[in-house]
Amino acid sequence: MPTTSKKRTVTCKVCGSEFYPGEKWQIWSDKLLLAEGTDVHRLLIYAVTYYQKFDVQVINFGGIDELRLFIENLHNMANFSKVTTLVIARDAETNVVSAIDKVQSAIQNVNLPVPIEPFQYKSNEHIKTAFMLFPGHDDHGQCRTGTVEDLCLATVADDPLLDCVNNFLKCAQKNQENDEEIKHPWKSKIYAYLAGIR
Amino acid sequence: MVTETTIRNFKCFKHLTLPDLARITVIGGKNNVGKTALLEALFLFFDRTPLNMILKQYGWRGLANVITTPEGMWAPIFREYDLNQQISISASIDGNEESARYKYNPNFMLESLPTSETPDDSKGKSVRTDIEPIPSFSLDIEYDDGSKTKKKSHLIISSKGAPGIKHDYDSTGLRKAIFLPAKLQISPKETCDRFSKLTKTGREQDVLKFLKLIETRLKNIAVITEGPEPVIYGDIGLPEMIPISFMGGGMVRLLDVILAIAWCENAVVFVDEVENGIHRSLLPKIWEAIGNAAENYKCQVIATTHSYECLEAVHKGLASRPGDVRYIRLESERDNITAKTSNYEMLGSAIRHNMEMR
Numbered sequence: 001m002p003t004t005s006k007k008r009t010v011t012c013k014v015c016g017s018e019f020y021p022g023e024k025w026q027i028w029s030d031k032l033l034l035a036e037g038t039d040v041h042r043l044l045i046y047a048v049t050y051y052q053k054f055d056v057q058v059i060n061f062g063g064i065d066e067l068r069l070f071i072e073n074l075h076n077m078a079n080f081s082k083v084t085t086l087v088i089a090r091d092a093e094t095n096v097v098s099a100i101d102k103v104q105s106a107i108q109n110v111n112l113p114v115p116i117e118p119f120q121y122k123s124n125e126h127i128k129t130a131f132m133l134f135p136g137h138d139d140h141g142q143c144r145t146g147t148v149e150d151l152c153l154a155t156v157a158d159d160p161l162l163d164c165v166n167n168f169l170k171c172a173q174k175n176q177e178n179d180e181e182i183k184h185p186w187k188s189k190i191y192a193y194l195a196g197i198r
Numbered sequence: 199m200v201t202e203t204t205i206r207n208f209k210c211f212k213h214l215t216l217p218d219l220a221r222i223t224v225i226g227g228k229n230n231v232g233k234t235a236l237l238e239a240l241f242l243f244f245d246r247t248p249l250n251m252i253l254k255q256y257g258w259r260g261l262a263n264v265i266t267t268p269e270g271m272w273a274p275i276f277r278e279y280d281l282n283q284q285i286s287i288s289a290s291i292d293g294n295e296e297s298a299r300y301k302y303n304p305n306f307m308l309e310s311l312p313t314s315e316t317p318d319d320s321k322g323k324s325v326r327t328d329i330e331p332i333p334s335f336s337l338d339i340e341y342d343d344g345s346k347t348k349k350k351s352h353l354i355i356s357s358k359g360a361p362g363i364k365h366d367y368d369s370t371g372l373r374k375a376i377f378l379p380a381k382l383q384i385s386p387k388e389t390c391d392r393f394s395k396l397t398k399t400g401r402e403q404d405v406l407k408f409l410k411l412i413e414t415r416l417k418n419i420a421v422i423t424e425g426p427e428p429v430i431y432g433d434i435g436l437p438e439m440i441p442i443s444f445m446g447g448g449m450v451r452l453l454d455v456i457l458a459i460a461w462c463e464n465a466v467v468f469v470d471e472v473e474n475g476i477h478r479s480l481l482p483k484i485w486e487a488i489g490n491a492a493e494n495y496k497c498q499v500i501a502t503t504h505s506y507e508c509l510e511a512v513h514k515g516l517a518s519r520p521g522d523v524r525y526i527r528l529e530s531e532r533d534n535i536t537a538k539t540s541n542y543e544m545l546g547s548a549i550r551h552n553m554e555m556r
Contacts (some may be wrong), residue, residue: 024506025553025555054377061551066551069546069547076527076538076555077538078554079527
């Protein structure tokens with residue numbers, strides 16, 4: 001989590017970058033990675049730091065319904081003409097086709113090259129674009145439904161603690177009033193897992 | 199209302215197109231990118247009759263004198279000071295395509311010859327029989343409003359350096375526009391004339407309501423002549439009314455803005471650095487009031503700003519009329535200035551995401 005120092009800067013504990021509270025952000029890189037929401041944003045900041053891709057600017061665009069306006073504004077910002085790579089990362093959620101469609105239409109809206117499939121670049125003479133859908137492909141190369149939390153949990157699939165988490169969630173679901181579904185079960189699952197690890 | 203405009207070779211603009219202007223259009227961008235120049239170009243397009251149509255724009259920028267040569271008087275409005283270029287400003291106004299072209303002409307022939315006084319002036323003046331007409335310098339201006347004949351004007355500098363103007367058309371009934379410069383205050387007389395016109399039609403309450411946004415104690419305003427010129431005074435509950443200018447720069451700014459909108463009914467008001475002198479906390483209310491006044495008086499307001507807070511205020515204050523709002527950011531790209539247009543929804547999204555959009 002970022003902490004505030006005396007110099008009125010905020011330092012990210014993950015990547016060590018300094019931010020200035022109150023200042024508006026600008027495009028400073030020719031490689032942009034747009035993330036859907038805070039969790040994807042943090043994961044991608046961690047990823048670019050881990051892989052030492054310090055020339056990639058990771059930006060949180062908020063919820064998927066905000067993507068269209070966000071890209072329109074991004075397209076209008078200073079230095080966008082210098083951007084050579086634009087990648088959008090979001091969750092597939094429950095409908096892969098709809099998830100792809102929303103990203104494609106947002107890209108199309110500002111006349112950028114529209115990738116046909118996830119994880120593939122489409123380019124013109126100025127820029128290449130791509131989009132990622134989490135949790136990613138299955139063994140048959142098909143995009144899976146789900147979220148970035150599913151991708152994270154897949155890395156600990158063999159951990160016996162997951163059995164406890166699954167049992168807990170089954171029990172919690174059984175005790176919901178009016179048989180309502182647990183909201184955001186993927187988040188509940190990962191938080192329960194994180195709460196259970198040493 | 200101007201909904202679209204293209205400017206070529208005016209000051210810093212090689213070729214600038216603004217494809218989507220609205221009733222309230224706010225212009226932003228970094229220093230020296232041409233925000234004021236854009237207002238000046240559009241204002242010049244409307245300001246067609248005065249001899250000082252260009253000179254007064256220099257005055258707004260703080261230049262007190264210029265040399266009466268084409269280089270001194272006209273070159274500064276040409277891109278790269280190059281008098282050989284042709285300036286053109288075109289606009290779509292209420293659906294009608296109109297344009298103006300400004301071209302330097304070093305061989306303009308005056309239609310009159312210089313005369314001399316005679317010893318007995320009652321017998322008339324004298325003219326030399328061997329005189330040859332001497333070419334003057336002219337800035338030839340051609341207006342095309344879509345009608346059959348183009349309207350021509352000439353700003354002239356005679357061979358003796360005297361500025362003049364000649365219109366080859368009937369210049370009555372032209373559209374009105376007002377320019378409120380960033381620094382200079384409108385003359386008190388002009389302000390009083392505008393206020394008096396409103397008072398005559400019983401609309402002075404609009405002004406009072408507007409000014410109350412800053413000075414809540416204000417009960418009444420009136421034109422009072424004590425010295426050589428009339429001045430607008432306000433009653434804030436003191437034993438005597440006091441000049442509005444004593445209530446602060448923000449009040450004067452606000453008075454200029456509301457009087458321009460109300461006086462300039464059905465026209466365009468240009469405001470350079472609109473937020474000057476106004477505290478940020480009041481800006482949303484002021485934009486709301488500007489939006490209401492612009493609609494009531496069928497006016498278009500085109501304003502510049504440097505301030506993010508002003509843009510936030512535009513978004514907040516004009517929430518009830520999103521279709522009336524555009525924000526245009528000017529950007530210097532390579533050797534040209536380009537415009538990036540945002541509508542109300544985009545402006546809101548940029549603010550929510552803390553994007554730098556100035």
